[in-house]
Amino acid sequence: MRNLITISKRLRSQQGQALVIALIFLAIGALTLPPLMMLMGSALVQGTTFENRTASLYAADAGVEQAIWYLDPANSPLISGGLPMHTGESRTLPGMSIDGRTVSVTLAYLAEDTYQIMSTSVSSTETISITTVVGETFNNYTDIMTHVITSQGDYTIQGGQASVTPDTGDNAPIANYDGPWPGANELSAFYYVNTTPYASATLNVTNYPTGVPEILRLGTLDIVATANAVYTLEGDIYITGDTLIGMTGSNFTLDLNGHSIYVKSNTAGNQYALRIGGKCTLIGSGSIIAEGNIEFKPNLATNLSDYVFVLSVNGKTYMQPNGNFYGTLAGSTEVYLQNGSVTYSSPFDEYGNYKIDFPGSGLSHFWGIITWSIS
Structure with missing residues (x-):
């Protein structure tokens, strides 16, 4: 107890x-x-x-590209009062609204063929301005297109799995290419599309059965289809972020129709700025350009009368196509061909005109950026 x-x-x-x-x-x-x-x-x-801030910077940069577009003689008459022609003279360009941000752009004359552009993006929380000086340049980069493979670095052809024609002669592959090579800013200004930005991160080409119009996408983009058909580009596509084409969704055929897909993304290393997958079959002539690395794995239904130009401006072009490729592969650091048939074809049509739009190919001048600053 x-x-x-x-x-x-x-x-x-x-x-x-x-x-x-x-x-x-x-x-x-x-x-x-x-x-x-x-x-x-x-x-x-x-x-x-x-x-x-990133979205505001994209919006302000779009204003700069819009001003460069207005400098084209075909578009200059759209400026109220015309282009400024004297020192100290300036014009206020039509304003834009991008992702809820108001973008105002001023174009000022500095000297002959030299202008200052100030683009200001204003949102409810902040204001970002880009000031740039642009000058008209006359450069011809078409020598890049005279080889089946052109690389400022090296190129690799996977033995026994890939074939390249010709392998000798004037149009044979060339490594350590030291000819004129375009810069990213130059090409960005050249291919910029002046249209209302596409709002969605997904572009379903099935929604454009009569032709895909020119597209300006400020951000990443995934190009897909939900119906197996042929979809034709009726204008260029300009994207500022990493891009996927035919990686998911239904199989579809994309007719380049002489137009260009430009990806203003410098993603490099082991990642890719542009990836084209096996859900997409390419036909027709056209340009496929990215500032960073390119992974090219589409199906191909092109023929010798087509000319496709694939260019990584600052990075690597990695090729694993399913089918016969006709045209030129170009990459700044490397071109790696793992499998498939690559054959050089002429960039000229039967009338002596270029089949694609590239600096020097009939449009021998464009506006290059001299200085660029953010405030």
């Missing part, structure tokens, strides 16, 4: 210990939770700020 009384007393003497432990944890939580919540809040604010 004495032992039972002792145990009972000991149990009664432990009353309140759980409460003490709970209070200790509550105290620790009270001390650590506010700083943790503040840290999480700061991270969310920083992420939102970074996203907003």
Whole structure:
């Protein structure tokens, strides 16, 4: 009985210990939770700020590209008052609204064939301005198209799996190419599409059965189809972010129709700025250009009368096509051909005109960026 009384007393003497432990944890939580919540809040604010600033920068950059578009003689008459022609003279270009941001652009005359562009993007939270000086340049880069493979670095042809024609002679592959090579800013200005930005990150070509119009996408883009048919480009496509074509969805055929797909993304390393997959079959002549790496794995139904130009401006062109490729493969750091047949074809049609649009191919001048700054 004495032992039972002792145990009972000991149990009664432990009353309140759980409460003490709970209070200790509550105290620790009270001390650590506010700083943790503040840290999480700061991270969310920083992420939102970074996203907003990136979108504002894209919008301001679009204003610069719009001004360059207006400098083309075919478009200059659209400027109220015409192009400024004297030092100190400037014009305010038509405003734009991009992703809820108001973009205003001013074009000022500096010297003959030299202009200053100030593009300002204003949102409810911030203002970002890009000031750039552009000058008219006269460059011809068509020598790149005289080889079946052209690389400023090296090229690799996977033995036994890939074939290249010709392998000798004037149009044979060339490594360490030291001829004129276009810069990303030059080509970006050359291919820019002045139209209302495409809002979605997915472009379903099935929605354009009579022809895909020119597209300006400020951000990433996934080009897919939901019906197996032939879809024809009726204008150029210009994308500022990493791009996928025919990687998912239904099989479809894309007729380049002499137009260009330009990807203004410099993604490099082991990643790709542009990836074209086996859901897409390419036909017709056209240009496929990215500032960064290109992974080229489509089906091909082209023939010797077509000319396809694939160019990585600053990176690698990795080729694994399914079918016969006719045209030129070009890459700044490397061209790697793993399998498939690559044959050089002429970029000229029967009348002596170029089949594609590239600096020097009938449009021998464009506006190049001399200086560029952000404030």
